[in-house]
Amino acid sequence: MALPAYWWLLAMVLAVQGFFFLRIAILRMRGKGVQPLTRPGLVALCVSGAAGLLYGAVQHDPVFVVGQACLLILYYYMHKERNDQRE
Numbered sequence: 001m002a003l004p005a006y007w008w009l010l011a012m013v014l015a016v017q018g019f020f021f022l023r024i025a026i027l028r029m030r031g032k033g034v035q036p037l038t039r040p041g042l043v044a045l046c047v048s049g050a051a052g053l054l055y056g057a058v059q060h061d062p063v064f065v066v067g068q069a070c071l072l073i074l075y076y077y078m079h080k081e082r083n084d085q086r087e
Contacts, residue, residue, distance in 0.1 A: 009055045016048035017071075036085075037078065046075050 004010065020041070027034050037045070049072040056064030 004059065006055055006058055009051055009058075013048050013052040013055060013068075016044055017052070020045060042075065042079055046072065049075060 020037075024034050049068050052068035053065060053072065056062075056068055
């Protein structure tokens with residue numbers, strides 16, 4: 001089985017999004033609340049989502065594109081909610 005084109009882009013997306021998923025999962029298992037993301041963390045997730053969207057577009061995979069687009073919308077609302085709480 002050969003690696004897909006732009007496999008490195010997919011590996012980056014999986015690594016970054018997997019890290020944040022594990023962070024949330026571990027905090028939940030310990031019974032702690034999930035703290036809001038810092039700005040660099042949110043930027044890393046947004047860049048990862050955009051890279052995933054790009055990968056899906058290059059591979060002509062509509063399911064991957066829709067999934068990453070939904071994540072980007074979720075990240076936007078997380079950022080918006082964080083800014084609304086500061087006011």
